[in-house]
Amino acid sequence: xxxxxxPSWVWLxxxxxxxxxxxxxxxxxxxxxxxxxxxxxIGLGGYGxxxxxxxxxxxxxxxxxxxxxxxxxxxxxxxxxxxxxRSARRRLLLLLVMVPFWxxxxxxxxxxxxxxxDEGLLNSALRALHLSAEPVPLLHSDATMLVGMVxxxxxxxxxxxxxxxxxxxxxxxxxxxxxxxxxxxxFRRVTFPLSLPGVRAGLALxxxxxxxxYVIPELLGAAGTPLIGRVIWDxxxxxxxxxxxxxxxxxxxxxxxxxxxxLQRRRPR
Amino acid sequence: xxxxxAFMLMAVPAMAQQRVVNVYNWSDYIDPYAVxxxxxxxxxxxxxxxxxxxxxxxxxxxxxxxxxxxxxxxxEPSFSKLVRSGALLPLDRAKLPNAAGLDAAxxxxxxxxxxxxxHGVIYLWGTIGLGVNEARLRAVAPDAPRDSxxxxxxxxxxxxxARCGITMMxxxxxxxxTVLKYLGKSPDSADAGDLALVxxxxxxxxxxxxxxxxxxxxxxxxxxxxxxxxxxxGDVIQAAARAEEAGKGVKLRYIAPQEGAQLWFDMLAIxxxxxxxxxxxxxxxxxxxxxVMAGITNQVRYPNAIPATAKDIAPDIAGDPGVYPPAxxxxxxxxxGPVPPEAARARSxxxxxxxxxx
Numbered sequence: 206x207x208x209x210x211x212p213s214w215v216w217l218x219x220x221x222x223x224x225x226x227x228x229x230x231x232x233x234x235x236x237x238x239x240x241x242x243x244x245x246x247i248g249l250g251g252y253g254x255x256x257x258x259x260x261x262x263x264x265x266x267x268x269x270x271x272x273x274x275x276x277x278x279x280x281x282x283x284x285x286x287x288x289x290x291r292s293a294r295r296r297l298l299l300l301l302v303m304v305p306f307w308x309x310x311x312x313x314x315x316x317x318x319x320x321x322x323d324e325g326l327l328n329s330a331l332r333a334l335h336l337s338a339e340p341v342p343l344l345h346s347d348a349t350m351l352v353g354m355v356x357x358x359x360x361x362x363x364x365x366x367x368x369x370x371x372x373x374x375x376x377x378x379x380x381x382x383x384x385x386x387x388x389x390x391x392f393r394r395v396t397f398p399l400s401l402p403g404v405r406a407g408l409a410l411x412x413x414x415x416x417x418x419y420v421i422p423e424l425l426g427a428a429g430t431p432l433i434g435r436v437i438w439d440x441x442x443x444x445x446x447x448x449x450x451x452x453x454x455x456x457x458x459x460x461x462x463x464x465x466x467x468l469q470r471r472r473p474r
Numbered sequence: 475x476x477x478x479x480a481f482m483l484m485a486v487p488a489m490a491q492q493r494v495v496n497v498y499n500w501s502d503y504i505d506p507y508a509v510x511x512x513x514x515x516x517x518x519x520x521x522x523x524x525x526x527x528x529x530x531x532x533x534x535x536x537x538x539x540x541x542x543x544x545x546x547x548x549x550e551p552s553f554s555k556l557v558r559s560g561a562l563l564p565l566d567r568a569k570l571p572n573a574a575g576l577d578a579a580x581x582x583x584x585x586x587x588x589x590x591x592x593h594g595v596i597y598l599w600g601t602i603g604l605g606v607n608e609a610r611l612r613a614v615a616p617d618a619p620r621d622s623x624x625x626x627x628x629x630x631x632x633x634x635x636a637r638c639g640i641t642m643m644x645x646x647x648x649x650x651x652t653v654l655k656y657l658g659k660s661p662d663s664a665d666a667g668d669l670a671l672v673x674x675x676x677x678x679x680x681x682x683x684x685x686x687x688x689x690x691x692x693x694x695x696x697x698x699x700x701x702x703x704x705x706x707x708g709d710v711i712q713a714a715a716r717a718e719e720a721g722k723g724v725k726l727r728y729i730a731p732q733e734g735a736q737l738w739f740d741m742l743a744i745x746x747x748x749x750x751x752x753x754x755x756x757x758x759x760x761x762x763x764x765x766v767m768a769g770i771t772n773q774v775r776y777p778n779a780i781p782a783t784a785k786d787i788a789p790d791i792a793g794d795p796g797v798y799p800p801a802x803x804x805x806x807x808x809x810x811g812p813v814p815p816e817a818a819r820a821r822s823x824x825x826x827x828x829x830x831x832x
Contacts, residue, residue, distance in 0.1 A: 236815060238555070238558045238559045238560075239559055239560065240535070240536055240537075240538045240559055240560060240561045240746070241536055241537055241538055242536050242559060259823060322699075323639075323699045324697060324699060340699075342684060344685075345685055345686075431826055431830055435826075436826075438529075439822050439826065440819075441533070442529035442530075442532065442533055443529065443646065443647075443818060443819075443822040444815060444818050444819040444822055445532070445536075445555065445815060445818065446815060446819065
């Protein structure tokens with residue numbers, strides 16, 4: 206049966222490992238006025254510039270956003286996942302969680318802009334209710350960006366978590382209740398610990414892509430929040446320094462992959 | 475099987491008979507009628523694709539094999555960088571008879587970006603200045619200057635104008651030279667002290683800026699959401715036209731401030747590895763025809779560089795000083811030169827710090 210894994214190895218090699226290796230390699234070169242804008246000799250290249258505290262700040266900013274987004278997704282998503290797993294209409298509810306994926310992410314973010322903008326839905330409602338005469342500037346703030354992040358990534362937390370919760374052995378909870386545990390104690394001592402692998406997978410699926418997210422902060426976020434996705438974009442497009450951008454992207458990739466790999470290793474089998 | 479292969483091989487030259495040209499231009503930047511006419515008159519199929527930021531265009535061309543035949547980079551920084559990188563094909567002037575109609579003085583001004591004008595001809599041009607919603611600005615700052623950058627760069631005026639909303643274009647390469655010029659420095663300065671002054675000036679007005687626009691300036695302005703906008707001349711003038719069409723009483727005006735407004739040129743150019751260079755030249759020559767070019771200016775409200783178009787420009791556009799500035803205003807326009815990579819990074823850092831200060 207081992208040969209069945211073949212296609213996924215080929216896939217990984219061609220579309221994950223090879224591009225990452227090319228990226229890491231570009232990081233070793235120097236910028237130049239040529240097509241493509243790269244030149245030898247191979248050396249430290251962009252990796253030499255990584256010590257800049259500007260990059261560290263952007264990285265920390267991105268990690269903070271990723272942590273807050275993941276935490277908010279867990280707070281919102283856990284009750285939803287639990288409710289879906291225990292519902293008689295489980296299939297329908299799961300389908301509803303996935304419905305947003307059927308339309309493009311840009312389209313959905315632009316819909317949020319329509320809600321938050323000065324002449325948008327929320328401000329019109331505020332005015333109609335006489336709560337505010339002047340439009341309240343809602344768009345382009347950290348809060349709006351977090352709304353967008355949680356909105357886009359919530360399904361990535363719910364789906365693995367729900368799968369775990371649905372397959373957990375309910376008899377363990379019944380046993381705990383029979384032995385005198387209250388509902389809260391059952392949840393805390395039995396349900397939640399059993400769902401931990403799902404929680405871990407969900408948090409990773411949210412935090413990893415969010416830490417490099419570019420589109421959502423760009424469309425909904427405050428102009429100045431320096432996130433690593435934007436910094437890489439600036440190095441690539443504004444400064445035209447491909448090696449620097451590549452070195453940053455490679456470092457970010459390694460920084461995200463290593464903890465994820467460690468997490469995977471510690472997972473009980 | 476062999477027969478099938480033979481058929482497939484025969485099909486290739488047959489397909490090649492349909493001549494095509496792949497054009498990559500800014501969004502909202504052409505006369506749709508010109509496209510239809512080009513296809514009808516030359517029999518060349520035109521595949522038209524658009525971008526809304528120079529970064530995207532530059533990224534594609536510098537990576538190579540973009541597949542485009544005609545591109546429209548702005549003189550600085552993109553066009554000059556593409557020229558220096560050898561990403562563009564020198565234009566064969568023998569195939570561009572209509573280029574003789576180009577304004578020599580304007581072409582001379584682009585020569586700083588492209589020595590000898592070897593790689594490009596001017597498509598449209600414009601300046602960077604202020605768009606003002608006069609009625610709303612009068613309500614909050616009646617005595618603020620209207621013909622000066624002071625309106626935006628002096629904190630006391632900016633604070634007043636902020637009450638009806640200030641939008642700045644999210645473009646370090648366009649705003650920083652303008653601030654340098656306002657401060658009496660060379661717009662190309664890479665001097666750390668000069669840039670520190672720019673940062674101080676910008677940070678002082680940062681609380682007054684409501685939003686940074688990349689591409690969306692036309693809509694927010696036309697909707698009347700902001701009353702002072704730092705943007706491209708044509709964007710303001712297009713927004714004014716859209717606001718008038720909407721009929722909600724929003725009136726907008728473009729101002730090229732007296733301290734100097736940055737002049738830019740969008741250039742018609744051919745990538746070095748263009749798959750259809752001959753068709754590209756035909757397209758460029760067609761666009762440079764006075765009657766075609768006049769239609770484009772009438773549609774997008776940016777001036778062109780073909781003086782012979784004058785008689786075909788709609789009177790309301792020809793008479794708009796925002797589109798065709800009078801000579802004494804033109805004398806105060808300035809152009810910028812190439813920005814070296816280290817300076818570009820210093821500027822984009824400055825810009826990030828400025829935006830983050832809000």
